[in-house]
Amino acid sequence: MRIEWGTKRGKALTGAHLCVRIFQVASLLPLPYIFAVAGYPAVITSRNVLSILFDAGIMAIPRVEALALSLIYRATMNEMAVYFALLVVSLAAGFTFGKLLRSEGGAALRIRRAFAAFLAADLVLRLLPLGFNTVFGLPAAALGALCEAACLAFLILDLRSAERND
Amino acid sequence: MNESKLTINAFTLVVMLFSAIMFFFTLVIPSISDWTAVNDYYRIEGTDYAIVYSDRKENGIYEGPQQTCVLKLEGSFGHDWGIALEEPYLYVNEYTYTDMGLIHSDLVRIDLTTFRKDVLFKDAILRGRCASGELVCITGYPMPSTFPDTNSMSNLYNMAAGIADGGDGSSRVVYLDPATSETLYELPFDGAEDGFDEAYIDRTLDDVRGEAQP
Numbered sequence: 317m318r319i320e321w322g323t324k325r326g327k328a329l330t331g332a333h334l335c336v337r338i339f340q341v342a343s344l345l346p347l348p349y350i351f352a353v354a355g356y357p358a359v360i361t362s363r364n365v366l367s368i369l370f371d372a373g374i375m376a377i378p379r380v381e382a383l384a385l386s387l388i389y390r391a392t393m394n395e396m397a398v399y400f401a402l403l404v405v406s407l408a409a410g411f412t413f414g415k416l417l418r419s420e421g422g423a424a425l426r427i428r429r430a431f432a433a434f435l436a437a438d439l440v441l442r443l444l445p446l447g448f449n450t451v452f453g454l455p456a457a458a459l460g461a462l463c464e465a466a467c468l469a470f471l472i473l474d475l476r477s478a479e480r481n482d
Numbered sequence: 483m484n485e486s487k488l489t490i491n492a493f494t495l496v497v498m499l500f501s502a503i504m505f506f507f508t509l510v511i512p513s514i515s516d517w518t519a520v521n522d523y524y525r526i527e528g529t530d531y532a533i534v535y536s537d538r539k540e541n542g543i544y545e546g547p548q549q550t551c552v553l554k555l556e557g558s559f560g561h562d563w564g565i566a567l568e569e570p571y572l573y574v575n576e577y578t579y580t581d582m583g584l585i586h587s588d589l590v591r592i593d594l595t596t597f598r599k600d601v602l603f604k605d606a607i608l609r610g611r612c613a614s615g616e617l618v619c620i621t622g623y624p625m626p627s628t629f630p631d632t633n634s635m636s637n638l639y640n641m642a643a644g645i646a647d648g649g650d651g652s653s654r655v656v657y658l659d660p661a662t663s664e665t666l667y668e669l670p671f672d673g674a675e676d677g678f679d680e681a682y683i684d685r686t687l688d689d690v691r692g693e694a695q696p
Contacts, residue, residue: 340490347497349634353582354505360582360633370634386642393580395635396505403498410491447652448641452634 331474332428335435335467336413338376342463343406345373350399371452375460378438381405383448425478432471439464523548524561526572529594533561533574543572543592555597560587564610566617568660570595573617575608584635585625591663602663603656605643609678614686617658620671657687667691 349370352359359366374382389398416427442449442461449457522535526543532551534544541558544551560575567573572592576599577585589606592599606621624632624640632640644652653671658664667687682690 337490340494344494344497346634347501351501351504353635357582360584360635367634371637374634374638382638383641386638386640389580389635389639390642393578393586395580395582398638399501399505400498403494403501407491407494407498410494414491447644451637451640 330417331470331472332413332417332424332431334470335431336409336417338463338467339378340406340410342373342376343402343409345376346370346402347399350395354395354399368456371456372459375452375456376463377460378434378464379442379449380438386448425475428471428475428478432468432475435464435468435471439468523551526565526567528567529572531572531594533559533565543597555592555599557590557599559590560608563587564608564619566608566611566660571660571663573602573608573658573660573663575606576601580635580639582635584633584639586639587623587625589619589621600663602658606656610683611660612657612683612685612687612690614688615660616666616687617660618682619656619658620653621656621668622653623671655682657690 346369349359349366352366374385385398385401388401389395413427413431417424419427439461442457442464519537520535521538523544524533526532530545531554532544532548533542534551535541535558540553540556542556543554543559545554546552558577558579560577563575565572565574570593572594574590574592575587576590577587579585586605587607588601589603589608590599590601603619603621605623606619607623607625608617608619610618612618622644624636624643654668655671656668657666659666667690669690
Protein backbone atom coordinates (compact mmCIF):
# COMPACT_ATOMS: atom_id res chain seq x y z
CA MET A 317 0.00 0.00 0.00
CA ARG A 318 1.38 3.34 -0.95
CA ILE A 319 0.91 6.19 1.48
CA GLU A 320 0.32 9.57 -0.14
CA TRP A 321 1.66 12.32 1.94
CA GLY A 322 0.16 15.77 1.99
CA THR A 323 -3.11 14.99 0.26
CA LYS A 324 -4.96 17.43 2.55
CA ARG A 325 -2.63 20.20 1.58
CA GLY A 326 -4.24 20.69 -1.79
CA LYS A 327 -6.77 23.23 -0.55
CA ALA A 328 -5.93 26.80 -1.37
CA LEU A 329 -5.13 29.10 1.52
CA THR A 330 -7.95 31.63 1.61
CA GLY A 331 -7.37 35.30 2.35
CA ALA A 332 -9.27 35.02 5.60
CA HIS A 333 -7.07 32.19 6.84
CA LEU A 334 -3.99 34.12 5.80
CA CYS A 335 -5.18 37.11 7.85
CA VAL A 336 -5.61 34.94 10.93
CA ARG A 337 -2.12 33.57 10.51
CA ILE A 338 -0.56 37.01 10.02
CA PHE A 339 -2.39 38.14 13.15
CA GLN A 340 -1.14 35.10 15.09
CA VAL A 341 2.46 35.52 13.95
CA ALA A 342 2.32 39.26 14.75
CA SER A 343 1.08 38.40 18.25
CA LEU A 344 3.99 36.01 18.75
CA LEU A 345 6.71 38.43 17.58
CA PRO A 346 6.87 40.51 20.80
CA LEU A 347 7.30 37.43 22.99
CA PRO A 348 11.05 36.74 22.55
CA TYR A 349 11.88 40.27 23.69
CA ILE A 350 9.83 39.98 26.88
CA PHE A 351 11.20 36.52 27.53
CA ALA A 352 14.80 37.67 27.00
CA VAL A 353 14.37 40.74 29.18
CA ALA A 354 12.84 38.64 31.97
CA GLY A 355 15.92 36.44 32.03
CA TYR A 356 18.58 39.01 31.17
CA PRO A 357 17.49 42.59 31.95
CA ALA A 358 20.45 44.20 30.17
CA VAL A 359 18.66 43.41 26.89
CA ILE A 360 16.33 46.29 27.63
CA THR A 361 19.19 48.79 27.73
CA SER A 362 20.08 48.46 24.07
CA ARG A 363 18.32 48.50 20.72
CA ASN A 364 18.52 45.02 19.25
CA VAL A 365 16.81 42.60 16.86
CA LEU A 366 14.41 41.41 19.54
CA SER A 367 13.23 44.95 20.28
CA ILE A 368 12.72 45.58 16.56
CA LEU A 369 10.65 42.38 16.35
CA PHE A 370 8.67 43.55 19.38
CA ASP A 371 7.88 46.91 17.78
CA ALA A 372 6.96 45.31 14.46
CA GLY A 373 4.69 42.74 16.12
CA ILE A 374 2.93 45.22 18.38
CA MET A 375 2.32 47.57 15.46
CA ALA A 376 1.04 44.77 13.21
CA ILE A 377 -1.67 43.62 15.61
CA PRO A 378 -4.89 45.68 15.61
CA ARG A 379 -4.59 49.01 17.42
CA VAL A 380 -7.48 48.11 19.70
CA GLU A 381 -5.62 45.05 20.93
CA ALA A 382 -2.33 46.90 21.35
CA LEU A 383 -4.09 49.58 23.35
CA ALA A 384 -5.78 46.92 25.51
CA LEU A 385 -2.37 45.32 26.13
CA SER A 386 -0.98 48.69 27.11
CA LEU A 387 -3.86 49.22 29.54
CA ILE A 388 -3.22 45.78 31.05
CA TYR A 389 0.46 46.64 31.42
CA ARG A 390 -0.29 50.01 32.98
CA ALA A 391 -2.82 48.53 35.40
CA THR A 392 -0.79 45.51 36.46
CA MET A 393 2.78 46.85 36.00
CA ASN A 394 3.59 43.26 35.11
CA GLU A 395 5.35 42.24 31.89
CA MET A 396 4.27 38.63 32.32
CA ALA A 397 0.63 39.71 32.12
CA VAL A 398 1.36 41.19 28.69
CA TYR A 399 3.26 38.08 27.65
CA PHE A 400 0.46 35.68 28.50
CA ALA A 401 -2.25 38.02 27.23
CA LEU A 402 -0.54 37.98 23.82
CA LEU A 403 -0.34 34.20 23.86
CA VAL A 404 -3.96 33.78 24.93
CA VAL A 405 -5.25 36.21 22.29
CA SER A 406 -3.18 34.53 19.56
CA LEU A 407 -4.39 31.08 20.55
CA ALA A 408 -8.01 32.13 21.01
CA ALA A 409 -8.05 33.91 17.66
CA GLY A 410 -6.53 30.88 15.92
CA PHE A 411 -9.08 28.45 17.29
CA THR A 412 -12.12 30.75 17.11
CA PHE A 413 -11.61 32.17 13.63
CA GLY A 414 -10.47 28.79 12.33
CA LYS A 415 -13.72 27.25 13.52
CA LEU A 416 -15.87 30.14 12.29
CA LEU A 417 -14.25 30.20 8.86
CA ARG A 418 -14.83 26.47 8.45
CA SER A 419 -18.53 26.79 9.29
CA GLU A 420 -21.10 26.01 6.62
CA GLY A 421 -23.53 28.38 4.88
CA GLY A 422 -23.54 32.12 5.26
CA ALA A 423 -21.82 32.19 8.66
CA ALA A 424 -18.32 32.01 7.17
CA LEU A 425 -19.16 34.80 4.75
CA ARG A 426 -20.58 36.96 7.54
CA ILE A 427 -17.50 36.49 9.68
CA ARG A 428 -15.30 37.48 6.73
CA ARG A 429 -17.34 40.66 6.22
CA ALA A 430 -17.21 41.49 9.92
CA PHE A 431 -13.48 40.84 9.96
CA ALA A 432 -12.97 43.08 6.92
CA ALA A 433 -15.06 45.86 8.49
CA PHE A 434 -13.06 45.60 11.70
CA LEU A 435 -9.75 45.75 9.83
CA ALA A 436 -10.92 48.76 7.79
CA ALA A 437 -11.98 50.60 10.96
CA ASP A 438 -8.71 49.70 12.67
CA LEU A 439 -6.74 50.88 9.65
CA VAL A 440 -8.47 54.26 9.85
CA LEU A 441 -7.83 54.37 13.61
CA ARG A 442 -4.11 53.78 13.19
CA LEU A 443 -3.81 56.51 10.61
CA LEU A 444 -5.30 59.14 12.91
CA PRO A 445 -2.71 61.38 14.57
CA LEU A 446 -3.55 60.17 18.08
CA GLY A 447 -0.93 59.93 20.82
CA PHE A 448 -0.95 56.15 21.07
CA ASN A 449 -0.32 55.79 17.34
CA THR A 450 2.96 57.69 17.38
CA VAL A 451 4.68 55.98 20.30
CA PHE A 452 6.63 53.34 18.40
CA GLY A 453 7.98 55.56 15.67
CA LEU A 454 7.37 55.77 11.95
CA PRO A 455 9.13 52.61 10.62
CA ALA A 456 7.20 50.26 12.92
CA ALA A 457 3.96 52.18 12.37
CA ALA A 458 4.36 52.03 8.58
CA LEU A 459 5.11 48.31 8.71
CA GLY A 460 2.07 47.70 10.89
CA ALA A 461 -0.21 49.71 8.60
CA LEU A 462 1.17 47.82 5.59
CA CYS A 463 0.48 44.45 7.24
CA GLU A 464 -3.06 45.45 8.12
CA ALA A 465 -3.72 46.86 4.65
CA ALA A 466 -2.44 43.59 3.11
CA CYS A 467 -4.77 41.60 5.40
CA LEU A 468 -7.69 43.78 4.32
CA ALA A 469 -6.82 43.26 0.65
CA PHE A 470 -6.62 39.47 1.16
CA LEU A 471 -10.01 39.52 2.84
CA ILE A 472 -11.65 41.59 0.12
CA LEU A 473 -10.27 39.27 -2.57
CA ASP A 474 -11.49 36.34 -0.51
CA LEU A 475 -14.97 37.85 -0.19
CA ARG A 476 -15.14 38.54 -3.92
CA SER A 477 -14.20 34.97 -4.85
CA ALA A 478 -16.68 33.59 -2.26
CA GLU A 479 -19.48 35.78 -3.68
CA ARG A 480 -18.59 34.68 -7.23
CA ASN A 481 -18.77 31.04 -6.17
CA ASP A 482 -22.20 31.63 -4.61
CA MET B 483 -1.58 24.23 3.62
CA ASN B 484 -4.61 24.21 5.89
CA GLU B 485 -2.72 22.10 8.38
CA SER B 486 -0.29 24.92 9.08
CA LYS B 487 -3.07 26.73 11.00
CA LEU B 488 -3.15 23.84 13.40
CA THR B 489 0.62 24.06 13.63
CA ILE B 490 0.54 27.71 14.68
CA ASN B 491 -2.13 26.97 17.28
CA ALA B 492 -0.20 23.99 18.54
CA PHE B 493 3.03 25.99 18.56
CA THR B 494 1.33 28.77 20.54
CA LEU B 495 -0.01 26.24 23.01
CA VAL B 496 3.42 24.66 23.47
CA VAL B 497 5.03 28.10 23.95
CA MET B 498 2.37 28.94 26.50
CA LEU B 499 2.89 25.77 28.48
CA PHE B 500 6.68 26.00 28.49
CA SER B 501 6.55 29.71 29.33
CA ALA B 502 4.31 29.00 32.29
CA ILE B 503 6.77 26.39 33.52
CA MET B 504 9.75 28.67 32.95
CA PHE B 505 8.27 31.77 34.49
CA PHE B 506 6.46 30.31 37.45
CA PHE B 507 8.73 27.49 38.53
CA THR B 508 12.29 27.96 37.40
CA LEU B 509 13.01 31.48 36.33
CA VAL B 510 13.64 34.17 38.92
CA ILE B 511 13.05 37.55 37.39
CA PRO B 512 15.71 39.99 38.56
CA SER B 513 14.98 43.66 38.85
CA ILE B 514 17.21 46.05 36.93
CA SER B 515 16.78 48.61 39.69
CA ASP B 516 18.22 46.37 42.42
CA TRP B 517 21.88 46.42 41.60
CA THR B 518 23.10 48.14 44.76
CA ALA B 519 22.35 47.90 48.46
CA VAL B 520 20.50 50.96 49.77
CA ASN B 521 19.83 52.42 53.21
CA ASP B 522 19.05 56.12 52.83
CA TYR B 523 17.24 58.47 55.19
CA TYR B 524 16.12 61.92 53.99
CA ARG B 525 14.50 64.19 56.54
CA ILE B 526 11.54 66.24 55.32
CA GLU B 527 12.37 69.77 56.41
CA GLY B 528 9.97 71.31 58.91
CA THR B 529 8.56 67.97 60.04
CA ASP B 530 9.49 64.98 62.16
CA TYR B 531 9.17 62.73 59.13
CA ALA B 532 11.69 61.30 56.72
CA ILE B 533 11.68 59.50 53.39
CA VAL B 534 13.51 56.19 53.68
CA TYR B 535 14.85 53.92 50.97
CA SER B 536 16.16 50.69 52.37
CA ASP B 537 16.85 47.11 51.43
CA ARG B 538 16.39 46.10 55.06
CA LYS B 539 12.88 47.43 55.58
CA GLU B 540 9.99 48.83 53.55
CA ASN B 541 10.52 52.05 51.64
CA GLY B 542 8.24 54.83 52.78
CA ILE B 543 7.65 57.80 55.03
CA TYR B 544 8.89 57.22 58.56
CA GLU B 545 8.49 59.22 61.77
CA GLY B 546 11.33 59.83 64.19
CA PRO B 547 15.12 59.58 64.16
CA GLN B 548 16.88 57.23 61.76
CA GLN B 549 17.61 54.41 64.21
CA THR B 550 14.18 54.26 65.84
CA CYS B 551 11.91 55.56 63.09
CA VAL B 552 8.43 54.13 62.62
CA LEU B 553 6.80 53.48 59.27
CA LYS B 554 3.83 55.76 58.62
CA LEU B 555 3.19 55.23 54.89
CA GLU B 556 4.70 52.62 52.63
CA GLY B 557 5.85 53.54 49.12
CA SER B 558 8.87 54.61 47.10
CA PHE B 559 8.65 58.36 47.41
CA GLY B 560 11.09 60.62 45.66
CA HIS B 561 13.39 63.05 47.34
CA ASP B 562 15.53 63.82 44.35
CA TRP B 563 13.49 65.71 41.74
CA GLY B 564 11.14 67.76 43.86
CA ILE B 565 9.30 67.73 47.15
CA ALA B 566 7.09 70.41 48.66
CA LEU B 567 5.48 70.80 52.05
CA GLU B 568 2.34 72.89 52.47
CA GLU B 569 0.85 71.98 55.85
CA PRO B 570 -0.80 69.57 56.18
CA TYR B 571 0.02 68.33 52.69
CA LEU B 572 3.23 66.86 51.39
CA TYR B 573 3.60 66.88 47.60
CA VAL B 574 6.04 64.29 46.38
CA ASN B 575 6.79 61.93 43.49
CA GLU B 576 5.92 58.30 44.05
CA TYR B 577 7.91 55.81 42.02
CA THR B 578 6.21 52.63 40.91
CA TYR B 579 8.08 49.67 39.52
CA THR B 580 7.15 47.06 37.00
CA ASP B 581 8.12 43.43 37.60
CA MET B 582 11.24 43.94 35.51
CA GLY B 583 12.18 47.07 37.38
CA LEU B 584 11.17 49.85 34.99
CA ILE B 585 10.35 52.98 36.94
CA HIS B 586 7.36 55.27 36.53
CA SER B 587 6.57 58.36 38.54
CA ASP B 588 3.25 59.70 39.85
CA LEU B 589 2.67 63.00 41.62
CA VAL B 590 0.95 62.30 44.93
CA ARG B 591 -0.38 64.43 47.76
CA ILE B 592 -0.05 63.04 51.26
CA ASP B 593 -2.02 64.41 54.18
CA LEU B 594 0.49 64.29 57.03
CA THR B 595 -2.25 64.20 59.68
CA THR B 596 -4.06 61.14 58.35
CA PHE B 597 -1.42 59.80 55.93
CA ARG B 598 -4.02 59.55 53.23
CA LYS B 599 -2.44 59.49 49.80
CA ASP B 600 -4.07 60.98 46.70
CA VAL B 601 -2.63 60.56 43.22
CA LEU B 602 -2.87 63.99 41.57
CA PHE B 603 -1.25 63.05 38.25
CA LYS B 604 -0.13 59.71 36.95
CA ASP B 605 3.11 59.69 34.95
CA ALA B 606 4.13 63.10 36.23
CA ILE B 607 7.23 64.48 37.89
CA LEU B 608 7.13 67.21 40.51
CA ARG B 609 10.06 69.55 39.96
CA GLY B 610 9.60 71.83 42.99
CA ARG B 611 8.21 75.30 43.53
CA CYS B 612 8.55 78.27 41.23
CA ALA B 613 9.73 81.69 42.43
CA SER B 614 6.20 82.68 43.46
CA GLY B 615 5.62 79.47 45.42
CA GLU B 616 3.39 77.46 43.09
CA LEU B 617 4.19 73.81 42.49
CA VAL B 618 5.71 72.99 39.12
CA CYS B 619 5.32 69.53 37.63
CA ILE B 620 5.64 67.89 34.24
CA THR B 621 2.74 65.65 33.26
CA GLY B 622 2.66 62.97 30.56
CA TYR B 623 6.37 62.49 30.94
CA PRO B 624 8.27 59.19 30.80
CA MET B 625 11.05 58.63 33.31
CA PRO B 626 14.40 59.29 31.67
CA SER B 627 15.89 56.17 33.30
CA THR B 628 14.16 53.84 30.84
CA PHE B 629 16.89 53.96 28.23
CA PRO B 630 17.45 53.70 25.32
CA ASP B 631 14.99 56.48 24.69
CA THR B 632 12.70 54.72 25.06
CA ASN B 633 12.71 50.93 25.21
CA SER B 634 9.92 48.82 23.76
CA MET B 635 8.26 48.00 27.09
CA SER B 636 8.20 51.68 28.04
CA ASN B 637 6.68 52.50 24.67
CA LEU B 638 3.96 49.93 25.26
CA TYR B 639 3.28 51.51 28.65
CA ASN B 640 3.24 54.97 27.08
CA MET B 641 0.54 54.00 24.60
CA ALA B 642 -2.17 53.91 27.25
CA ALA B 643 -0.58 56.71 29.24
CA GLY B 644 -0.94 59.04 26.26
CA ILE B 645 2.76 59.78 26.23
CA ALA B 646 3.99 60.20 22.70
CA ASP B 647 7.57 59.86 21.63
CA GLY B 648 9.48 62.93 20.59
CA GLY B 649 7.83 65.72 22.57
CA ASP B 650 4.79 66.30 20.39
CA GLY B 651 2.95 68.30 23.03
CA SER B 652 1.61 65.42 25.10
CA SER B 653 3.91 66.52 27.94
CA ARG B 654 2.86 69.66 29.77
CA VAL B 655 4.32 71.89 32.45
CA VAL B 656 1.60 72.35 35.07
CA TYR B 657 1.52 74.94 37.84
CA LEU B 658 -0.48 73.92 40.92
CA ASP B 659 -1.80 75.85 43.86
CA PRO B 660 -0.15 74.10 46.84
CA ALA B 661 -3.01 74.96 49.19
CA THR B 662 -5.80 73.48 47.09
CA SER B 663 -3.90 71.33 44.54
CA GLU B 664 -5.83 73.07 41.76
CA THR B 665 -4.23 73.62 38.38
CA LEU B 666 -3.49 77.31 37.94
CA TYR B 667 -1.76 77.27 34.60
CA GLU B 668 -0.34 74.81 32.10
CA LEU B 669 1.65 75.00 28.92
CA PRO B 670 3.18 72.50 26.48
CA PHE B 671 6.57 71.07 27.35
CA ASP B 672 9.00 70.37 24.53
CA GLY B 673 10.88 67.69 26.48
CA ALA B 674 14.11 69.69 26.78
CA GLU B 675 15.62 69.23 30.24
CA ASP B 676 18.36 71.80 29.66
CA GLY B 677 17.33 75.16 31.00
CA PHE B 678 14.17 73.84 32.65
CA ASP B 679 14.94 75.47 36.00
CA GLU B 680 15.71 78.83 34.39
CA ALA B 681 12.54 78.72 32.28
CA TYR B 682 10.01 77.46 34.82
CA ILE B 683 11.40 77.16 38.37
CA ASP B 684 13.43 80.33 38.83
CA ARG B 685 10.64 82.61 37.59
CA THR B 686 7.24 83.55 38.98
CA LEU B 687 4.01 82.18 37.56
CA ASP B 688 3.09 85.66 36.31
CA ASP B 689 6.38 85.90 34.41
CA VAL B 690 5.79 82.54 32.73
CA ARG B 691 2.18 83.41 31.99
CA GLY B 692 3.13 86.83 30.61
CA GLU B 693 5.73 85.40 28.28
CA ALA B 694 3.44 82.69 26.96
CA GLN B 695 0.66 85.14 26.11
CA PRO B 696 1.46 87.63 23.34
